[in-house]
């Protein structure tokens with residue numbers, strides 16, 4: 001099983017993958033890439049919880065997402081991830097790299113987004129709402145089977161996949177279980193400007209199983 005084209009580590013072997021149908025030549029061309037980061041705080045629990053930010057403006061506005069953005073000139077992705085986390089929700093964390101994703105949009109921009117994903121089990125400082133993001137906790141476990149005596153303060157609402165990028169549902173479970181992952185999705189926008197996935201591929205390299 002081989003990775004889709006465009007990822008930095010195309011030679012990796014893969015043990016597990018979720019993928020749409022289509023041949024190797026059906027992927028959109030990748031002309032160039034821009035580096036981004038996305039960082040997640042995951043409180044081990046129980047109950048396991050994930051911190052997401054409601055994006056108030058800019059690209060991906062009104063979606064919940066991790067905290068991140070562009071890697072600036074002279075920065076490593078790890079430095080950018082720490083900076084963006086602090087800028088967007090006010091906290092610091094010991095971040096571990098856990099995945100690389102490539103997103104290509106049919107209608108542009110002309111570059112593909114290469115997003116380095118980070119996670120941490122905890123943080124220091126005080127969470128704050130910023131101009132860009134409103135941080136909120138969500139249950140990572142399936143709350144349908146939780147004890148009913150536990151209050152919403154103890155068990156927050158489930159991960160709001162319907163208000164997130166459509167690719168997230170494929171790789172966030174891998175992030176939660178600490179499995180390193182790689183993946184790619186090609187997008188188009190529908191007539192109302194909503195992002196639709198044309199093709200996708202998300203997998204776990206064989207060395208990590």
Ligand SMILES: Nc1ncnc2c1[nH]c(=O)n2[C@H]1C[C@H](O)[C@@H](COP(=O)(O)OP(=O)(O)OP(=O)(O)O)O1
Nearest residue numbers: 036037038058059060067068069070103113115165
């Ligand atoms: N498809 C998809 N799924 C999950 N996450 C993302 C995508 N596409 C994305 O762009 N992202 C992530 C990657 C980044 O974390 C953000 C986008 O970064 P952005 O807010 O545009 O970058 P900043 O540098 O913070 O932007 P400004 O502050 O300059 O506006 O979404």
